[in-house]
Amino acid sequence: MKVRYFVLKQKNPYSQIYIRFWNGRIYDAKSSTGLKVLYNDWNVKNESVKLKTTATDKDFINNKLMDLKKFVVENYNKEYNSGLSISKTWLKDKISVFFNRVDESRPELTYFSDWISKFIETAPKRIYKGKPISKSTIDKYVTTFNTIKKFETERRLRLRFEDITMNFYYDFVDYCRNILLQGTNTIGTYLKKIKFFCGQIDLEKLPISNHFKNSEFMSISEESDDIYLTTAEIEKVFKYDFSHSPYLDNARDLLIIGVNTGLRISDFMRLDLSHIKDKTIIIKAQKTTKPAVIPTNNQINKTLEKRGGLLPHPISEQKFNKYIKEIGDKVGFTEIIDCSKIICVDEENRIFRKRPVSLPKYEFMTSHICRRSFATNLYGKIPTPVIMAITGHSTEKQFLTYIKKTNVENAEILRNYYKENEIESEGNHLKIVG
Numbered sequence: 001m002k003v004r005y006f007v008l009k010q011k012n013p014y015s016q017i018y019i020r021f022w023n024g025r026i027y028d029a030k031s032s033t034g035l036k037v038l039y040n041d042w043n044v045k046n047e048s049v050k051l052k053t054t055a056t057d058k059d060f061i062n063n064k065l066m067d068l069k070k071f072v073v074e075n076y077n078k079e080y081n082s083g084l085s086i087s088k089t090w091l092k093d094k095i096s097v098f099f100n101r102v103d104e105s106r107p108e109l110t111y112f113s114d115w116i117s118k119f120i121e122t123a124p125k126r127i128y129k130g131k132p133i134s135k136s137t138i139d140k141y142v143t144t145f146n147t148i149k150k151f152e153t154e155r156r157l158r159l160r161f162e163d164i165t166m167n168f169y170y171d172f173v174d175y176c177r178n179i180l181l182q183g184t185n186t187i188g189t190y191l192k193k194i195k196f197f198c199g200q201i202d203l204e205k206l207p208i209s210n211h212f213k214n215s216e217f218m219s220i221s222e223e224s225d226d227i228y229l230t231t232a233e234i235e236k237v238f239k240y241d242f243s244h245s246p247y248l249d250n251a252r253d254l255l256i257i258g259v260n261t262g263l264r265i266s267d268f269m270r271l272d273l274s275h276i277k278d279k280t281i282i283i284k285a286q287k288t289t290k291p292a293v294i295p296t297n298n299q300i301n302k303t304l305e306k307r308g309g310l311l312p313h314p315i316s317e318q319k320f321n322k323y324i325k326e327i328g329d330k331v332g333f334t335e336i337i338d339c340s341k342i343i344c345v346d347e348e349n350r351i352f353r354k355r356p357v358s359l360p361k362y363e364f365m366t367s368h369i370c371r372r373s374f375a376t377n378l379y380g381k382i383p384t385p386v387i388m389a390i391t392g393h394s395t396e397k398q399f400l401t402y403i404k405k406t407n408v409e410n411a412e413i414l415r416n417y418y419k420e421n422e423i424e425s426e427g428n429h430l431k432i433v434g
Contacts (some may be wrong), residue, residue: 001076003069005047005212007039015039017065021072021091023080029091034099035061035066071098075205097207100162109206112159113152116145116197117249132419136287141355144193151175165211173220183340184222192219227339227364228373233331234259238299248330251323253312258370259377261294262391265367269314276304288392323368328362379403 001023007015014036022028041055042048048065049058055205072094080086087093095101098110123138151172152158159168169191176187198212211217229237238256242249258268266286275283279301281294296304304311315323341357341364371391378387384396393399 001073003072005033005065006044007037007042009039013038015042016075017042017061018273019072019091019095020066021076023076027076027086027090029088031092032097033065033095034101035064037061051098059288067099068095068394079205079332097205100160100207112161112164112197113145113148113202115161115201115206116141119197119200120145131289134287134289140189142191144190144197147176147180147190148172148194150180154179160200161206161208162211164194165209166214166217169211169217188219188221191217195219200213224393226368226372227337227361229259230371230373231377233333234299236371237327237331240327242327242330248323248327250312251315251320252327253307254315254320255324255327255370256299256303257312258367259373260297260300261292262371262387263294264371265291265317265320267292268370269317269320271311273309273311285392290392292390292392294390317367324365324369325362328365329360331362333361333365335361337361339365375399376403 002021004020006018006020008018009015016399017033017035018030019033020028020030038055041050041052041058045048049055051058059149072091075094076086076090093109100110108118120138123133123141127131128137146318147161154175155171157163170193173187173191176182176190177184181226186257190387195212195217198208201208210386234256237252240252241322242252252267257263257271258265261268261281262283263271264285264287270286271281271283275281276296279296281296282291284291336358337360338356338358340355343355343357343360371373375387375391384399388394388396388399391399
């Protein structure tokens with residue numbers, strides 16, 4: 001590999017300094033460095049600016065040329081020997097990166113939000129961890145991108161790669177929390193995606209700040225206080241007579257299927273009889289594409305029998321959320337509890353955020369109650385991996401966010417375990433001999 005610098009004499013007293021880089025017959029390219037020098041101040045033999053007093057910027061230019069040479073050789077070594085494609089514009093692109101210049105025809109090589117926009121555009125064609133990127137993940141990319149654009153507008157700036165520092169982190173979190181009035185878990189989702197974007201930019205050898213690797217540049221979260229239905233409450237819903245209200249009867253049956261299967265609403269709303277065989281539901285999850293195999297229980301079987309073997313008809317998530325609140329009210333889930341609910345925090349701009357409030361339990365019932373109830377009611381009764389296999393959670397940490405048992409309920413599980421194994425604490429006295 002060789003690097004040469006040269007100038008061409010021009011009518012203008014200042015001449016462009018060019019670089020030529022080649023690796024035998026494999027690669028040979030030349031490009032302007034963007035640096036200029038008086039023609040008579042150029043040392044052809046040493047390929048540098050002459051050390052004369054008239055060349056006041058000689059040290060700056062010569063140091064840049066030495067650093068650029070090292071930068072080009074090191075990057076070529078890494079990328080060529082890693083099997084990466086070395087295009088005709090590779091040298092020109094590397095010079096732009098080195099000098100941190102903006103190529104207005106390719107702003108994604110300099111600006112953070114422009115890179116994200118380009119990434120989202122190509123995301124449907126990408127593979128991540130051996131699988132195509134799901135639509136729900138791309139939706140999160142888009143939401144994060146839109147929030148970053150709002151942040152740039154608010155702060156009157158355009159973020160470059162080197163701007164994604166700890167100062168950006170603190171400012172962005174403060175903006176989301178105090179200006180957008182967003183919750184901790186929502187902000188944490190943005191930060192998780194921002195770290196992912198930074199990692200991808202780093203892989204592309206673009207000049208992203210290395211602050212994203214700092215342990216303090218982390219996603220943030222807080223424990224969710226969402227509710228669930230106990231087995232006794234589910235039984236109460238199951239037995240309630242809604243024959244006077246067909247739409248609530250249908251929504252109740254959908255709720256019963258949801259809390260007894262652990263399926264997402266996008267999956268249990270598209271169930272049909274082809275998914276049920278020998279009292280077993282087999283369906284591929286829309287979000288993860290993983291197959292779920294779930295035996296039907298007594299409540300599901302009786303719901304089907306009541307409908308002559310047919311399933312309740314699907315409805316929109318919006319209607320489902322509305323109807324199950326009515327169901328909760330009629331069944332009597334009116335205990336006042338402290339929980340979080342999405343409310344309007346800005347009437348003029350119609351901005352909705354999740355906020356802690358004290359309301360009757362039924363007011364907090366949404367489609368998410370199905371998976372939470374399923375996971376929570378089975379937790380501690382059957383092996384956790386079995387529940388995870390049905391719910392489709394890939395990690396136990398992720399799964400445990402769905403478990404909503406209180407400390408009192410957990411203590412009761414332990415008490416039952418002691419009873420089942422005949423370990424009575426009062427009767428276990430150690431006798432010391434000696």
